[in-house]
Amino acid sequence: MLTLKNITKDYVNGDVVTSALKDISFNVKEGEIVAIMGPSGSGKSTLMHIIGLLDKATNGTYTLDKIETSAMEENKLAQLRNQKIGFVFQSFNLLPRISALENVELPLAYNATTPKERKKIARRILASVGLSHRFNHFPNQLSGGEKQRVAIARALVNDPAIILADEPTGNLDSKSGKQVMEILQKLNNEGKTVILVTHEEYTSKHADRIVKLLDGKVVMDEQVEERIDASKEDALRK
Secondary structure (H helix, E strand, O other): OEEEEEEEEEEEEOOEEEEEEEEEEEEEOOOOEEEEEOOOOOOHHHHHHHHOOOOOOOEEEEEEOOEEOOOOOHHHHHHHHHHHEEEEOOOOOOOOOOOHHHHHHHHHHHOOOOHHHHHHHHHHHHHHOOOHHHOOOOHHHOOHHHHHHHHHHHHHOOOOOEEEEEOOOOOOOHHHHHHHHHHHHHHHHOOOEEEEEOOOHHHHOOOOEEEEEEOOEEEEEEEOOOOOOHHHOOOOOO
């Protein structure tokens, strides 16, 4: 599904060059769930931005679904991002003055979908994450777990190939975290490729594979021997 080869990312401030990523290479297969881990400053957020086509590498190549992205123009990257990647953020990133349903509809505004069809799709996706009773609620009327489920629904509305989840359980209690991981694993079992960016060891063990970063380098890339099934847990261990 995606291949990163010899990826580096440098930030230049005057004469000072800071290397955030150093010669990163790995693949993610279609239908795999991979956790990217690392302490603060390890480069995992920078890597997430590159995988999500929100930033470009300084050197190296990034191929997404057989499309080489390194030389693409910004408008083409934005189009590819909207088609292929659904984002789930720790801080939810919901617009506060519109309803849950309207938040989920937003990504569809960038394609040719009619308003009626947008609403129909958004209702179906929200119902699939257990929020059919929250269509018209505003974000401040939702719990943290409900907000994250709205964010997941918004990520799914364009039927992306990849779900990129940044600390998806970081702001949630253990019960809500378990519900979110259960949804992400269900999507993965249905064929979605899922990439988790997390600092939580226990959350990472819900993945098939863990890639660990330290000081901008991959220091571990290993299969999870016994993937935890969120549907069989009472709550996430925090």
